[in-house]
Amino acid sequence: MRAPLRPSYIPNADDTNPKDAPAVRWFAATGFEAVSRPTATDHRIDLTTALAQAAALTGNAIAFTEEAKAVAAAIQKAETEASGTGDQSVQKDVTTRSETVLRANAARLHVLAAELRRDAGEWTLCIENYEALTHHYLALGDQETTQAYLHRLTFVADASGSPALQIEACLLASKVHLTAGDDRAALAWTRRAADLAVKSSDKAALARAVACAGDIRAFARKNGVRRTDDACARPLIPTDGLTHFDHAPAEFSLRAVGLPSHPSRPASSPCWLAGDAGIDLMMALPSPSGDASYWVAHGIRKGRHVLNVLPNWSARAMRSARAMHAYSVQHDDGFEGPSSTLLQVTCALESFINTAIHFIGHDEGARFWRSKIPDIRFNEGSSKIDGSLARKWEEVADGLFGDGWLTLNRLDDLHLMLRLRGTLAHFKEDNIEQIAPPSSRPHFLIAAFERHPDFQEPGAIRPGPLPWIDRLLTPHLAGWSVTLGETLIAGFRAAWQAKAEAFEQAQSFDAGDDQAEQAVAA
Secondary structure, three states, X not given: OOOOOOOOOOOOOOOOOOOOEOOOOEEEEOEXXXXXXXXXXXXXXXXXXXHHHHHHHHHHHHHHHHHHHHHHHHHHHHHHHHHHHOXXXXXHHHHHHHHHHHHHHHHHHHHHHHHHHHHOOOHHHHHHHHHHHHHHHHHHOOHHHHHHHHHHHHHHHHHHOOHHHHHHHHHHXXXXXXXXXXXXXXXXXXXXXXXXXXXXXXXXXXXHHHXXXXXXXXXXXHHXXXXXXXXXXXXXXXXXXXXXXXXXXHHHOEEXXXXXXXXXXXXXXXXXXXXXXXXXXXXXXXXXXXOOOEEEEEEEEOOEEEEEEEEOHHHHHHHHHHHHHHHHHHOOOOOHHHXXXXXXXXXXXXXXXXXXXXXXXXXXXXXXXHOOOOHHHHOOOOOOOXXXXXXXXXXXXXXXXXXXXXXXXXXXXXXXXXXXXXXXXXXXXXXXOOOOOOOOOOOHHHHHHHHOHHHOOOOOOOOOOOOHHHHHOOHHHHHHHHHHHHHHHHHHHHHHHHHHHHHHHHHHOOOHHHHHHHHHHO
């Protein structure tokens, strides 16, 4: 049997607690889809590929599950041997080590196996892993994470349609709630197990449920926790911080699509993809199909999958700008296309620079870059810090790349475009002009564009007599705006990549932080 592909990333590989995979790793996604039923096939890929993927996922899942079981057996053997020595210090050391390292490794393997089985469509087989994880966190006394995996266990057991699996899940749920001191919820789960046993004519399971109910009542009488004869007892009474069980777990209801994948490594699993820092993902060159539609942070918190999404506002605005430019070319006698194009380009530029500032301020790997930007830019409590988009671009780009970048990347044109955008968006009395006879002093914006080298060709500016705004809002202006926006964004990305590569090179030669920073500043 071929050895399974080992994961390139295991959550918290240097940590002893695998329940959290930090949601600071980002992925590029093209959309989202509902997971309506367990299936190994997918409408986007052919059947052969789907079956190959399912087989690979299943093979790895089995291997990881067996490895987890072997770890558990090794723990039990080590504890038995330690207890046989009579040396309490050795026994304590083995127990501590097993709790903090070996058990955590086994739990991590069960998490990975469940991820693989879920993506292969084999939901029923996930029960084995979720049951082990529920027992693991129950032993650790972590009720919140225990509930998270119990939620998965009961959901998958119900989806399986097997009364035997549902009964086992209900009895474990009863144990979990009784351990938490909630005898009423424990009894409700036991009653559900008994009902399933009666319907399926399973006398052995019914006897276990009756015995369990007796233990719960004995517990209640002994501890005086709560009355257990409440006919309205619900299957689950959540405590603070716990999620109701009235919906499917996140990974069984929704997934991001368009992520890179591999037959032996599911793209939708946060436990398998290393992901990127947000700023690195944002600065990556677009694919042939264009910029990603969404940036997704996919992780595990307290045993629960969490999916955070940030739409790529900049790419959306640029797509709208290009569409409106095409419209303006087809309707060259109007002003709607050029004015809409201009506004969308400014939205794209503002979204791009604000997203870059956000990622630099929140990603651990971007701390060096943060020192190059004025602290006021990270003040999220202020909606409009300076009122000038051009100044924001200047401060950020100058700090990161130097003033030479500003000269090469048409920041003067950005200032001019934003002055036009401000005039379009806000009424001012000085926009009143004399057109007959023509004024000796034309509007300052028409004068600025008439002097601009990019507007010297015929048709770039309409002849008078017309208001200056109708003369200026041409298909040529729309195309000029789109080119300016694309050039600025592409130039920023290219400069970032060059600086990041220089920084990584300096670090790879163990040059130390000072020399690395000098390389970036060069």
